[in-house]
Amino acid sequence: MRRSLLLTIHFATHIPQPRFNSTMATNSVPEVMKAVQMRRTGGPEVLQYKMDFPVPVPGDGEILVQNEFIGINFVDVYWRMGMMGMAPNGIIGREGEGRIVALGPGNHRGLNIGDRVGWLSMGAYAEYTAVPAPLAHRLPADIEPGIAAASLMQGLTALALIHKVTQVKEGDWILVHAAAGGVGSWLCQLLSPLGVKIIATASTPEKLQLAKDRGAQYIVNYKEAEFVEQIQQITGQHGVDVVFDGIGREQTENNMNLVAKNGSIITYGAASGAPGFISQQRLAAKNIRLVGPAETAVMRHLGLEFGFWCSKLMESIKEDKIDVKIHHTYVLSDIVQVHQDLQGRKTTGKVLVKP
Numbered sequence: 001m002r003r004s005l006l007l008t009i010h011f012a013t014h015i016p017q018p019r020f021n022s023t024m025a026t027n028s029v030p031e032v033m034k035a036v037q038m039r040r041t042g043g044p045e046v047l048q049y050k051m052d053f054p055v056p057v058p059g060d061g062e063i064l065v066q067n068e069f070i071g072i073n074f075v076d077v078y079w080r081m082g083m084m085g086m087a088p089n090g091i092i093g094r095e096g097e098g099r100i101v102a103l104g105p106g107n108h109r110g111l112n113i114g115d116r117v118g119w120l121s122m123g124a125y126a127e128y129t130a131v132p133a134p135l136a137h138r139l140p141a142d143i144e145p146g147i148a149a150a151s152l153m154q155g156l157t158a159l160a161l162i163h164k165v166t167q168v169k170e171g172d173w174i175l176v177h178a179a180a181g182g183v184g185s186w187l188c189q190l191l192s193p194l195g196v197k198i199i200a201t202a203s204t205p206e207k208l209q210l211a212k213d214r215g216a217q218y219i220v221n222y223k224e225a226e227f228v229e230q231i232q233q234i235t236g237q238h239g240v241d242v243v244f245d246g247i248g249r250e251q252t253e254n255n256m257n258l259v260a261k262n263g264s265i266i267t268y269g270a271a272s273g274a275p276g277f278i279s280q281q282r283l284a285a286k287n288i289r290l291v292g293p294a295e296t297a298v299m300r301h302l303g304l305e306f307g308f309w310c311s312k313l314m315e316s317i318k319e320d321k322i323d324v325k326i327h328h329t330y331v332l333s334d335i336v337q338v339h340q341d342l343q344g345r346k347t348t349g350k351v352l353v354k355p
């Protein structure tokens with residue numbers, strides 16, 4: 001994987017003069033934009049809505065996207081809290097959809113001004129984002145507005161977890177935690193046609209019903225004290241062959257108790273805090289495979305195949321195999337509320353924001 005393709009991100013730290021040079025094709029782009037900036041890490045209140053933030057200038061191999069939708073992800077909470085460091089220019093957000101309005105110098109992988117793209121990079125909480133061209137995907141005309149911003153991060157993560165990070169087999173018992181959430185909804189829908197037996201967990205009856213609607217055969221509320229025993233019973237004491245866990249700390253011990261001999265625990269997130277320590281001896285006792293793919297690692301798994309997997313994702317959506325559930329579309333000035341709702345477990349499926 002060429003590191004530069006995924007990680008080279010350019011943001012302007014000032015308003016350059018002149019704004020557009022001969023190598024930069026452009027429509028009319030303003031000097032300033034609406035954006036949400038954070039100068040320190042902390043609670044949702046650190047997110048400050050601004051109307052006069054400098055529009056970034058696309059660097060070498062970058063495109064400037066006028067965002068029409070911003071995709072909100074739980075990883076944004078980690079960035080806000082400082083678990084991932086400080087975002088360039090204090091603008092967080094990893095996902096967007098919109099039109100290309102300018103090109104920086106260099107190679108843009110065939111993308112042009114006017115193209116509608118979905119993208120995964122940095123600096124999404126803004127009207128305009130400079131995006132490395134390899135991390136943007138031109139959208140087919142029949143993909144409805146908002147669907148790409150609602151799908152790329154969570155859908156590609158689910159695809160990568162299922163097809164790259166682990167291999168599920170027909171007949172496997174699969175446990176999907178937080179199954180009504182963004183990634184959870186995708187996991188249920190993508191796993192369902194593979195002939196596996198899906199046990200979904202969530203915190204409310206309504207969320208559990210959503211998981212069932214998306215393909216889970218068994219549903220268990222993990223707020224109930226007996227939930228581990230319930231799952232053991234469902235599997236006839238076999239345990240689960242694969243656990244998909246984006247919750248982390250609160251589920252570490254439960255996962256260890258529930259995973260079957262020779263099973264896998266895929267711990268891909270930490271909504272309740274970092275997963276607890278597991279000794280090698282405990283893994284060896286059941287020959288457990290424990291994998292902890294970070295967001296960048298998952299994307300690296302897709303890596304140079306980004307375009308291929310994006311196309312696969314869009315095809316699944318078009319062929320109606322996937323129901324992309326959008327919880328609500330907020331406006332950027334309501335960003336504090338957005339984070340309160342997401343972290344407060346009030347959302348299901350995808351949260352979108354319009355700049």
Ligand SMILES: NC(=O)c1ccc[n+]([C@@H]2O[C@H](COP(=O)([O-])OP(=O)(O)OC[C@H]3O[C@@H](n4cnc5c(N)ncnc54)[C@H](OP(=O)(O)O)[C@@H]3O)[C@@H](O)[C@H]2O)c1
Nearest residue numbers: 073074178181182183202203246269270272294295298345
């Ligand atoms: N490794 C990667 O590449 C990658 C990429 C994308 C996302 N992720 C991870 O995947 C997980 C899901 O992300 P998402 O964006 O789709 O979010 P999400 O699932 O829509 O939201 C998080 C859900 O986690 C559940 N949860 C359990 N304990 C919680 C707690 N203590 N605080 C808050 N929520 C809690 C809640 O559902 P209930 O109310 O049902 O409990 C909540 O709705 C996150 O951990 C995220 O970091 C990883």
